[in-house]
Amino acid sequence: MPIQRVFEGSIDNVQILDKDGNIDQKLDPKLPNDLLDRMYRHMVLAIIWDKKCIALQRTGRMYTYASLEGQEAISVGASLALDEKDWFFPTFRETIGYYIRGVPLETVNLNWMGEEDGLKLDKKTRCFPYAVPIGTQHAHAVGAAYALKFRKENAAVLVCGGDGSTSEGDFHDAMNFAGVLDVPCVFLISNNQWAISVPRKWQTKSETIAQKALAYGFKGMQIDGNDIVAVYKTVREAMENARSGKGPFLIEAITYRIGPHTTADDPKRYRNDEEVNYWKDRDPIKRLKIYMTKKGIWTERYEQEVNDWATKIVEDGVKKAEEYKPDPKDMFRYLYATMTKDMEKQMNECFEEKGGNE
Amino acid sequence: MKANMVEAINMCLKQEMERDNSIVTLGEDVGIDGGVFRVTEGLYNEFGRERVIDTPLSESGIIGVAIGMAAMGLRSVPEIQFQGFEYNAFHQIVQHAARLRNRTRGQFTVPMVIRLPCSGGIHALEHHGESLEAVYLHIPGLKVVYPSSPYDAKGLLAASLKDGDAVLYFEPKRLYRAYKEEVPEEEYDIELGKANILKEGKDVTLISWGAMTFVSKDAVEEVERQGVSVEHIDLRTLAPCDWETITKSVSKTGRAVIVHEASKTMGFGAEITTRITEDCFLNLEAPVRRVAGWDIQIPYPKIEEYYFPDKRRVIKGILETVKF
Numbered sequence: 262m263p264i265q266r267v268f269e270g271s272i273d274n275v276q277i278l279d280k281d282g283n284i285d286q287k288l289d290p291k292l293p294n295d296l297l298d299r300m301y302r303h304m305v306l307a308i309i310w311d312k313k314c315i316a317l318q319r320t321g322r323m324y325t326y327a328s329l330e331g332q333e334a335i336s337v338g339a340s341l342a343l344d345e346k347d348w349f350f351p352t353f354r355e356t357i358g359y360y361i362r363g364v365p366l367e368t369v370n371l372n373w374m375g376e377e378d379g380l381k382l383d384k385k386t387r388c389f390p391y392a393v394p395i396g397t398q399h400a401h402a403v404g405a406a407y408a409l410k411f412r413k414e415n416a417a418v419l420v421c422g423g424d425g426s427t428s429e430g431d432f433h434d435a436m437n438f439a440g441v442l443d444v445p446c447v448f449l450i451s452n453n454q455w456a457i458s459v460p461r462k463w464q465t466k467s468e469t470i471a472q473k474a475l476a477y478g479f480k481g482m483q484i485d486g487n488d489i490v491a492v493y494k495t496v497r498e499a500m501e502n503a504r505s506g507k508g509p510f511l512i513e514a515i516t517y518r519i520g521p522h523t524t525a526d527d528p529k530r531y532r533n534d535e536e537v538n539y540w541k542d543r544d545p546i547k548r549l550k551i552y553m554t555k556k557g558i559w560t561e562r563y564e565q566e567v568n569d570w571a572t573k574i575v576e577d578g579v580k581k582a583e584e585y586k587p588d589p590k591d592m593f594r595y596l597y598a599t600m601t602k603d604m605e606k607q608m609n610e611c612f613e614e615k616g617g618n619e
Numbered sequence: 620m621k622a623n624m625v626e627a628i629n630m631c632l633k634q635e636m637e638r639d640n641s642i643v644t645l646g647e648d649v650g651i652d653g654g655v656f657r658v659t660e661g662l663y664n665e666f667g668r669e670r671v672i673d674t675p676l677s678e679s680g681i682i683g684v685a686i687g688m689a690a691m692g693l694r695s696v697p698e699i700q701f702q703g704f705e706y707n708a709f710h711q712i713v714q715h716a717a718r719l720r721n722r723t724r725g726q727f728t729v730p731m732v733i734r735l736p737c738s739g740g741i742h743a744l745e746h747h748g749e750s751l752e753a754v755y756l757h758i759p760g761l762k763v764v765y766p767s768s769p770y771d772a773k774g775l776l777a778a779s780l781k782d783g784d785a786v787l788y789f790e791p792k793r794l795y796r797a798y799k800e801e802v803p804e805e806e807y808d809i810e811l812g813k814a815n816i817l818k819e820g821k822d823v824t825l826i827s828w829g830a831m832t833f834v835s836k837d838a839v840e841e842v843e844r845q846g847v848s849v850e851h852i853d854l855r856t857l858a859p860c861d862w863e864t865i866t867k868s869v870s871k872t873g874r875a876v877i878v879h880e881a882s883k884t885m886g887f888g889a890e891i892t893t894r895i896t897e898d899c900f901l902n903l904e905a906p907v908r909r910v911a912g913w914d915i916q917i918p919y920p921k922i923e924e925y926y927f928p929d930k931r932r933v934i935k936g937i938l939e940t941v942k943f
Binding site for chain 2: 348383431
């Protein structure tokens with residue numbers, strides 16, 4: 262037989278809760294009401310926080326900020342799907358997950374306000390500091406997953422990235438090492454259609470990003486990233502599999518960045534309102550609201566309570582961040598485990614000229 | 620026992636891996652093959668595939684994964700087979716290994732030792748003879764260790780493996796099997812950041828590291844026979860650098876010669892020269908002189924001997940400085 266087919270593969274796309282709030286009866290994981298409540302209120306919190314940050318940036322109280330509007334189902338659904346012992350490696354667009362896992366909101370604000378203390382994350386939250394260079398975190402996550410496996414911890418790593426990050430060599434490195442080392446690592450790619458101004462189709466000729474997993478010897482799946490039920494269920498199952506030794510997994514969550522890349526970006530230069538409106542109709546909060554209304558959980562009173570709760574958290578987080586006084590000497594202190602004599606000399610010179618630490 | 624540098628490093632890795640169960644080593648061919656220079660010989664059989672990992676062929680993958688391991692409590696010891704290929708992992712070293720402690724204000728650290736077979740003079744191929752210390756000395760947050768003898772190689776590696784920061788550990792390939800010397804079998808650490816005064820003298824200070832210390836020793840012997848008294852300092856650690864020992868010595872002798880094999884312009888010799896000028900200006904009797912590789916790409920092996928500083932050039936550098 263001169264020609265043999267040596268490989269075949271396919272990718273499924275999963276949606277459980279459609280844009281109009283209808284749940285697929287077969288796939289319905291029958292999530293308990295308290296979980297639906299947590300999903301809803303944290304998505305609302307994410308958006309109120311997001312709008313607040315943009316307002317702060319516009320009034321000079323925050324530096325460049327990256328909005329998450331439109332993608333909130335991914336970070337909220339995924340972080341709620343993790344076990345306490347799992348590790349969370351988000352990007353800078355998924356910091357609502359930090360809050361869900363126990364990082365104070367003001368800590369994240371500090372980072373956007375230009376202070377390194379914003380990534381001073383308590384290790385007990387099992388949140389890894391996000392990377393600013395695109396895609397480099399994928400490789401760190403694989404090393405972290407190796408450490409968990411090495412210590413036989415019943416835990417796995419969830420690492421996030423965007424569609425643009427899959428073009429980086431680090432993504433290839435990480436996927437390849439993850440497959441070969443067979444580590445408990447789940448890759449969650451938010452395909453939000455745009456890497457600043459470059460559309461998804463110019464990032465890769467591949468039909469899907471999920472199919473890239475097949476080339477590295479493990480499975481991938483595409484999901485509706487604006488469907489928080491699908492996000493939660495898929496991440497939960499992938500993490501369970503990873504913890505039980507079934508190796509890595511790739512999830513491509515299809516979504517859309519409603520806002521600009523960052524506050525420094527003007528998306529009108531490269532995309533039209535029609536496209537944005539198409540995605541606004543697929544809003545993740547709206548569909549969960551309809552579903553919860555049908556279940557009798559969502560009411561006007563509930564909405565008011567959630568909004569008040571979220572606003573209070575955001576206002577409190579901004580107040581604390583704005584009151585926070587960093588110690589500028591820290592920029593010298595944390596370079597090495599022990600400060601070198603040279604560092605000490607430069608530190609003293611730096612603050613002598615500036616007239617001390619005040 | 621008598622050991623060459625390969626044996627000394629190998630002995631150290633074995634002892635430290637026995638002492639500390641969190642040490643894992645990873646790289647291309649480091650496992651079953653024992654490394655292309657046999658530095659990791661026997662580790663795979665002794666510690667198994669979990670701790671001695673043959674990785675896919677990717678420098679950036681090796682370092683990226685090793686950073687994740689180190690940040691999560693393992694002490695990773697990645698090997699880059701030839702330092703000339705370390706550029707492929709440069710972004711991970713600079714953007715993450717060097718920065719994680721500071722950008723998380725001490726919450727996350729990268730206690731990783733990158734082993735780097737480096738330096739030339741063994742008739743290897745293109746990209747196989749680089750000595751890239753200057754590149755990393757410009758990056759705040761990294762430590763750079765560069766042994767020049769089997770004894771130092773063992774003690775400096777042992778200390779690096781207990782250090783809290785990311786360490787780039789340079790292994791001059793030319794010295795791997797150049798000679799044997801007494802290397803204690805019991806464990807010992809050589810403190811990082813402290814230079815070694817190989818020989819005291821009064822006329823001129825000679826500063827070197829790695830393979831150039833080996834080359835310079837011959838030159839020092841020769842000029843001493845001609846009546847020149849040389850204080851020879853081997854730096855051992857380039858970052859943090861032991862400026863105190865350097866400036867104290869040059870203040871005494873009034874003259875300094877720096878020998879390094881990397882190209883001259885913007886090499887570490889330039890920084891040392893500046894420091895000496897800043898701190899010992901009134902004691903100087905002659906301009907500080909650098910004996911270094913030429914500002915060219917390291918030639919292919921057939922003509923590489925023209926590139927590296929040799930005994931003749933070091934002698935010339937010393938004598939011209941003394942006679943200035």
